Amino acid sequence: MNIGYIRISTTDQSTARQEVLMRELGVDQVYIDRMSGKNTDRPELKRMMNFVRCGDVVIVESISRFARNTKDLLELVEQLTAKQVEFISKKEAIDTTTPTGRFMLTVFGAVAELEREYILQRQKEGIAIAKENGVYKGRKPIEHPKLTEVVSIWRCGDITAVEAMKRLNMKPSTFYRKVKEVTEL
Numbered sequence: 454m455n456i457g458y459i460r461i462s463t464t465d466q467s468t469a470r471q472e473v474l475m476r477e478l479g480v481d482q483v484y485i486d487r488m489s490g491k492n493t494d495r496p497e498l499k500r501m502m503n504f505v506r507c508g509d510v511v512i513v514e515s516i517s518r519f520a521r522n523t524k525d526l527l528e529l530v531e532q533l534t535a536k537q538v539e540f541i542s543k544k545e546a547i548d549t550t551t552p553t554g555r556f557m558l559t560v561f562g563a564v565a566e567l568e569r570e571y572i573l574q575r576q577k578e579g580i581a582i583a584k585e586n587g588v589y590k591g592r593k594p595i596e597h598p599k600l601t602e603v604v605s606i607w608r609c610g611d612i613t614a615v616e617a618m619k620r621l622n623m624k625p626s627t628f629y630r631k632v633k634e635v636t637e638l
Contacts, residue, residue, distance in 0.1 A: 456480065459483060460490055462488070462490065470514075480512060490521040510538070510541060515545060597631075600635065
């Protein structure tokens with residue numbers, strides 16, 4: 454069975470180009486993730502990895518759609534190989550059934566990882582310039598009108614920290630950071 458995997462980084466992007474390629478290649482089933490490829494914690498990728506079985510072929514448009522770092526790429530391909538599943542990347546013309554294909558996979562994986570690092574570096578540089586120009590202010594701080602009141606009740610021992618977080622709709626890290634800020638005032 455030919456299985457396609459498609460990934461786009463943001464909901465603003467379109468899967469259309471990759472979907473057309475999958476139809477042209479006669480893919481039987483497609484898995485689509487709409488999220489960053491920075492790690493392998495993607496729901497459709499996990500579903501696909503659990504679904505594939507001996508004799509299947511996983512096809513991607515390019516390595517960067519499958520994994521963004523060499524380690525993840527090689528681990529995913531190793532999992533596929535253990536299930537006797539072939540991996541094909543159309544853009545890079547990689548076929549993992551040959552030693553040359555496995556070598557090229559490593560090389561292209563390293564290039565995809567380098568590309569991701571360049572993207573992150575350019576993003577940091579852009580943010581730094583925007584901050585210097587007063588354009589970028591960062592994420593707006595979470596303000597809660599009852600923060601001081603709820604923290605006081607919590608400190609008195611009338612409610613647990615978990616209850617205080619629920620009342621303020623905050624995650625633990627945010628709650629404790631805000632408690633520290635209130636204490637410093």
